[in-house]
Amino acid sequence: MTPLMSFEQLLPCDPPTLRQHIAAGQYQGHTSGLGQGRVQANIVMLPQDWANEFLRFCTLNRQACPLLDVTEPGDPFFRHLGSAIDIRHDVPRYKVYRDGELCEEPQDIAHLWQDDMVAFAIGCSFSFEQPLLDAGIRLRHIEQGLNVAMYQTNIDTRPTARLRGKLVVSMRPMKAAAAIQAIQITARMPNVHGAPVHIGDPALIGIASLNAPDYGDAVSIEADEIPVFWACGVTPQSVVQASRPPLCITHAPGCMLVTDVYNRDL
Template identity: 85%
Template sequence: MNQPALPFEQLQQCTPVALRQSIAAGQYQGHTSGLGQGRVQANIVILPSDWANEFLRYCTLNRQACPVLDVTEPGDPFFRNLGAAIDIRHEVPQYRVYRHGELSETPLDIAHLWQDDLVAFALGCSFSFEQPLLEAGIRLRHIELGRNVAMFQTNIDTRPTARLSGKMVVSMRPMKAAAAIQAIQITGRMPNVHGAPVHIGDPSLIGIRSLDTPDYGDAVPVEADEIPVFWACGVTPQSVVQASRPPLCITHAPGCMLVTDLWNSDL
């Protein structure tokens, strides 16, 4: 039975282990930006084994959007290289289940869906580079407003494999020009969590009609003296799944990440 929900401010004080325990107990179902005390956060993709090798190849072809941090063995729900006893069936705040490319449910736990042939992938997340940006004095408005980051479908094609193809998804953070230059320098040193931005400035050049209506996450205002800065996003596989239609794919809900025990500074 789910326990009473915990306030975000209390969760900010939790260690990664305590945070994952709270999530597994049903005490938190929201976004994880600003949580984890400087630990690496991960996007999640879970596929049947007959699609897993091809997805791994897809990730190697599209490393900026899909940087692989860890992969489980078929049927094993535990990530062995990300921390203590991380069971992917319980420790993400909210999941998405796609069947033949169609979103079928958004459960808080996937134990009832687990199969012996499933393989889980942990992919680097831009939430991991937010801490060094903050430490450098760069303001992140979605965190200040307590919102999820804004994410957008683009017209940027990813590199396809035989069965997997689709458009890149990006996350957007508004910044003044000097801060944007500094952010490029900082994130460019972190290729395991998307690296440097893929676009800066006019969103229409990458197929985004309006910054007021993100495809995922929450709208974040851009002030008159700011420019939008766009990073490749780990929600890209969800766009690819919808286009490529594997029989089953389980992902995190956008912004609702797996918080690991690894330090962002180690990346």
């Protein structure tokens, strides 16, 4: 059995080394805080027939699905995100959906790759976390070594003929002054979801309890803080479950592809 490495052991790793450890099966956890300031990406893989429509869906829902790169059909390598990024191996954990149902959570998907498969890399809010930290804004999930909290909302995405579903958001608790500063910072980063979509009462966007995220880990909110919600690249997983394509492979929420591109370049 391959020995697993801890999050702390991987903190100093550059992205190619980190991906090598992941591909070797040595890490299966979340990637928030890893990668030395490099862009992280949500992943969606679909057969070509559905991939063409998913490309249109991303165009209609750019805040939730800002595209960073797309592979050619049958090609597992992203050409614009770094050196030798093989999407069959370089994500810590995957999710496999068949007809909208989660059926497998493998660490490698080489056995599932098809000659007509297209992979999409979608911008991730982890990429704007470093600028927030640089501005002195506290991010509690990072302080506590947790995955970010993510919730399915009651907000409809803009549909295509076969793809439709609800928006998923990530949440970070902040003091009011920090939230204003975070809006200003993230609004300048549309390739990684841009400004928040909601601030304050979670019930207004269909979230019953912040203590029970649909994905990721719950984080505490202090009395002088408010929840701040950003569109999230896990939205396609909500859409896949609602739209039921015959096969779709994604990253496990929070377990991202770490690229070689610097966040500052976005």
